[in-house]
Amino acid sequence: MPVNSGSSSPYPSFDEVVRFHGHTCPGLATGYQASIAAMKALGVTRPRDEELVAIAETNACGVDAIQVVTGCTAGKGNLIIHDYGKHVFTFINRENGEAVRIQTKQPDIPERASLHELRPRVFSGTATDEEKQAYHSLMHTIVKKMLALDPEEMVTIEKVTVQPPSEAEIFASIPCECCGEQVADARTREYEGKKICIPCFLRKTGTT
Ligand SMILES: [Zn+2]
Numbered sequence: 001m002p003v004n005s006g007s008s009s010p011y012p013s014f015d016e017v018v019r020f021h022g023h024t025c026p027g028l029a030t031g032y033q034a035s036i037a038a039m040k041a042l043g044v045t046r047p048r049d050e051e052l053v054a055i056a057e058t059n060a061c062g063v064d065a066i067q068v069v070t071g072c073t074a075g076k077g078n079l080i081i082h083d084y085g086k087h088v089f090t091f092i093n094r095e096n097g098e099a100v101r102i103q104t105k106q107p108d109i110p111e112r113a114s115l116h117e118l119r120p121r122v123f124s125g126t127a128t129d130e131e132k133q134a135y136h137s138l139m140h141t142i143v144k145k146m147l148a149l150d151p152e153e154m155v156t157i158e159k160v161t162v163q164p165p166s167e168a169e170i171f172a173s174i175p176c177e178c179c180g181e182q183v184a185d186a187r188t189r190e191y192e193g194k195k196i197c198i199p200c201f202l203r204k205t206g207t208t
Pocket residue numbers: 021023024025027028061
């Protein structure tokens with residue numbers, strides 16, 4: 001049953017997510033459904049503080065839905081964001097060690113093709129008012145159709161084994177052995193036997 005259809009849902013409503021994010025969009029709807037699918041798979045309803053850890057492989061819109069629905073937030077340290085450009089989210093239940101890797105699927109919604117067609121013009125500012133209006137109404141239709149699906153129809157769920165970072169790791173600060181600035185231990189990289197911060201690591205390895 002679609003999760004958004006009744007007031008009996010234990011999950012925050014999509015409206016709450018939109019309020020937090022600032023606008024409605026398919027990415028947000030995807031993150032919303034992925035969060036609920038994950039919580040159902042892990043048997044968690046309203047998360048208590050830091051019970052769950054989320055690892056997002058994208059930094060796009062969907063991440064905001066995760067923060068509202070699952071309680072995993074950037075500021076609490078139980079949301080880890082890797083900017084890999086992949087709509088993949090791993091959720092770990094710290095209480096029992098269970099984890100799921102959620103890969104989101106693009107549901108078969110015919111309006112998506114027209115939206116893609118209009119997008120370049122809308123974002124380059126060359127769209128007519130009519131086209132802009134069409135774009136927005138297409139987007140609302142797509143989001144509505146996404147939310148009418150069972151969350152499980154929008155994702156594939158895989159049980160995985162992952163070690164969540166411990167709170168000690170998240171909050172321990174050490175000086176980077178290269179620049180000397182304080183850095184969270186969990187975010188350091190090994191380079192020639194030294195623990196260094198990521199900006200130093202990137203400089204040394206010439207990667208960006
Ligand atoms: Zn968005």
